Amino acid sequence: xxxxxxxxxxxxxxxxRQIMTRELGKIIIGQSDVLDQIFAAILARGHCLxxxxxxxxxxxxxxxxxxxxxxxxxxxxxxxxxxxxxxTGTNVIEETESRRxxxxxxxxxxxxxxxxxxxxxxxxxxxxxxxxxxxQERQVTxxxxxxxxxxxFFVIATQNPIEQEGTYPLPEAQxxxxxxxxxxxxxxxxxxxxxxxxxxxxERPQLEKVxxxxxxxxxxxxxxxxxxxxxxxxxxxxxxxxxxxxxPTAPDFIRKLVEYGAGPRAGQYLIMGGKAFAAMDGxxxxxxxxxxxxxxxxxxxxxxxxxxxxxDGIDAVQIIKQLIATIPEPEVPKYEAIE
Numbered sequence: 001x002x003x004x005x006x007x008x009x010x011x012x013x014x015x016x017r018q019i020m021t022r023e024l025g026k027i028i029i030g031q032s033d034v035l036d037q038i039f040a041a042i043l044a045r046g047h048c049l050x051x052x053x054x055x056x057x058x059x060x061x062x063x064x065x066x067x068x069x070x071x072x073x074x075x076x077x078x079x080x081x082x083x084x085x086x087x088t089g090t091n092v093i094e095e096t097e098s099r100r101x102x103x104x105x106x107x108x109x110x111x112x113x114x115x116x117x118x119x120x121x122x123x124x125x126x127x128x129x130x131x132x133x134x135x136q137e138r139q140v141t142x143x144x145x146x147x148x149x150x151x152x153f154f155v156i157a158t159q160n161p162i163e164q165e166g167t168y169p170l171p172e173a174q175x176x177x178x179x180x181x182x183x184x185x186x187x188x189x190x191x192x193x194x195x196x197x198x199x200x201x202x203e204r205p206q207l208e209k210v211x212x213x214x215x216x217x218x219x220x221x222x223x224x225x226x227x228x229x230x231x232x233x234x235x236x237x238x239x240x241x242x243x244x245x246x247x248p249t250a251p252d253f254i255r256k257l258v259e260y261g262a263g264p265r266a267g268q269y270l271i272m273g274g275k276a277f278a279a280m281d282g283x284x285x286x287x288x289x290x291x292x293x294x295x296x297x298x299x300x301x302x303x304x305x306x307x308x309x310x311x312d313g314i315d316a317v318q319i320i321k322q323l324i325a326t327i328p329e330p331e332v333p334k335y336e337a338i339e
Contacts, residue, residue: 006222006225006284007284009222010222010226010279010282010283010284011282013219013222013279013280013282014279014280014281014282016210016211016215016219017039017280019210020039020068020210020211021035023068023207023208023210024061024064024065024068024207026205026207027060027064027204027205027207028057028060028061028064029187029191029194029195029198030187030188030191030195031057031061031184031187034050034061034182034184035061035065036277036280037180037182037294037297038050038061038062038065038156038180038182039065039276039280040180040273040276040277040280040294041154041179041180041273041276042065042152042154042216043216043219043220043223043276043279043280044179044220044223044269044272044273044275044276045152045154045220045272046154046178046179046180046269046272046273047135047154047155047156047157047177047178047179048154048155048156048157048178048179048180048182049120049157049158049159049170049175049178049180049181049182049301050062050156050157050158050159050182050184051158051159051160051161051181051182051183051184052158052160052161052183052184052185053160053161053162053186054160056184056185056186056187057184058158058184059075059116059118059158061184062114062116062156062158063075063116064207065114066114066116067207068207068208068209068210068211069113069114069209069210069211069212069216070209070211070212070213071113071114071150071152071211071212071213071216072112072113072114072150073112073113073114073115073116074109074110074112074114074115074116075109075115075116075118076109076115076116076117076118077118077119078117078118078119078120078121078122078123078127079122079123080122080123080124082123082127083127084126084127084129084130085108086108086109086127087108087109087110087127087130087131088108088110088130088134088140088142089105089106089107089108089110089111089140089142090105090106090108090142091103091104091105091106091142091143092104092105092106105142105145105147107147108140110130110131110134110140110149111140111147111149111150112150112153113150113152113153113154113213114154114156115153115154115155115156116156116157116158117131117155117156117157117158118157118158119158119159119160120157120158120159120170121159121160121167121168121169121170122167122168123168124168125168125171128168128170128171128174129174131155131174131177132173132174132177134149134153134155135155135177135178136177138151138153150213151213151217152213152216152217152220155178157178172304175301175302176263176265176301176302178301179269179272179273179298180269180273180294180297180298181297181298181300181301182297183300219279222279223272223275223276223279224272224275226275226278226279226284226285226286227284227285227286228271228274228275228285228286229285229286231329231330232271232274232286232287232288232290232291233271234330235288235291235327235329235330236267236270236271236274236291237267238327238330239267239270239291239295239323239324239327240261240262240263240264240266240267240270240299241261242254242261242323242326242327243258243261243262243266243299243302243303243323244258244260244261244262245258245259245260245261247261251323251326253319253322253326254319254323256308257305257306257308257309257312257314257319258303258304258305258306258309258319259304259305259306260303260304261302261303261304262298262299262302262303263302266298266299266302269294269298270291270294270295270298271286271291273290273291273293273294273297273298274286274287274290274291274293274294275290277290277293277294278290288329292324295320295323295324296317296320296321299316299320300316300317300320301316303316303319303320305319
């Protein structure tokens with residue numbers, strides 16, 4: 001890709017992000033970090049897990065993003081009696097014109113571009129696992145047949161952190177499939193007043209379509225081609241390795257407070273998230289600050305705190321913040337001048 005062409009694509013990319021933010025601002029008040037992280041994950045071909053108490057517009061955020069994109073969108077309300085076939089689809093017996101009976105596969109709601117898995121921790125592990133192949137391989141296998149999913153494909157799941165009765169926590173293996181673990185916080189005082197005024201007036205603004213499937217695929221290719229230096233890659237590696245209590249480079253507080261750390265997939269997502277944020281800001285390369293910007297949503301669900309951390313009231317976010325402040329930037333190699 002020519003330099004001039006790449007630069008124009010990045011500039012167009014940044015303008016598209018501004019248009020998206022403007023359109024979503026008609027419906028969603030505040031939550032700018034949440035919107036940026038979801039958009040970054042989509043552009044990096046990742047999935048998101050939204051965590052927040054009820055009433056913070058988690059479902060509305062996802063449905064509004066789907067509305068400004070000219071792609072298919074489906075929502076699954078996860079319940080204790082939901083079966084894997086309710087997600088992936090099932091084979092049914094159908095009688096043909098020649099009066100022969102044949103199996104026909106009926107596609108489930110997973111065959112869409114954006115899938116909203118609402119309250120994913122409300123369903124048993126067997127049903128939660130039905131999403132694993134779809135999220136990782138972007139395909140579904142039923143019997144001996146494998147069906148590809150539409151491209152692009154994203155899973156955005158929601159979870160209620162306070163109501164744990166009758167829930168099934170996601171296993172670590174499935175949490176690791178999510179690129180970002182995004183915490184949806186309460187709005188500020190001024191934002192809440194705007195929300196109350198806007199949602200009790202009886203009219204809902206109409207959102208304009210901003211992207212289609214082909215544009216999203218093209219933007220994903222642009223994000224993947226954003227250059228990243230060995231210097232930033234080394235920082236990502238050092239940051240991830242420092243989360244592991246058995247690694248020689250781990251700080252003392254990690255050995256004391258962490259039971260298990262992040263795997264290599266975390267480093268991949270740090271890089272892809274950094275690329276997405278650099279492109280969204282209209283920049284042509286990834287910086288250390290881009291990596292630090294995505295460190296919390298990438299690492300939050302990949303660090304397991306032990307009993308000592310729980311006893312001291314320390315969570316994964318506090319550990320990540322301390323880790324960012326502790327891990328130094330790699331030294332830039334110095335070259336001697338040739339006389």
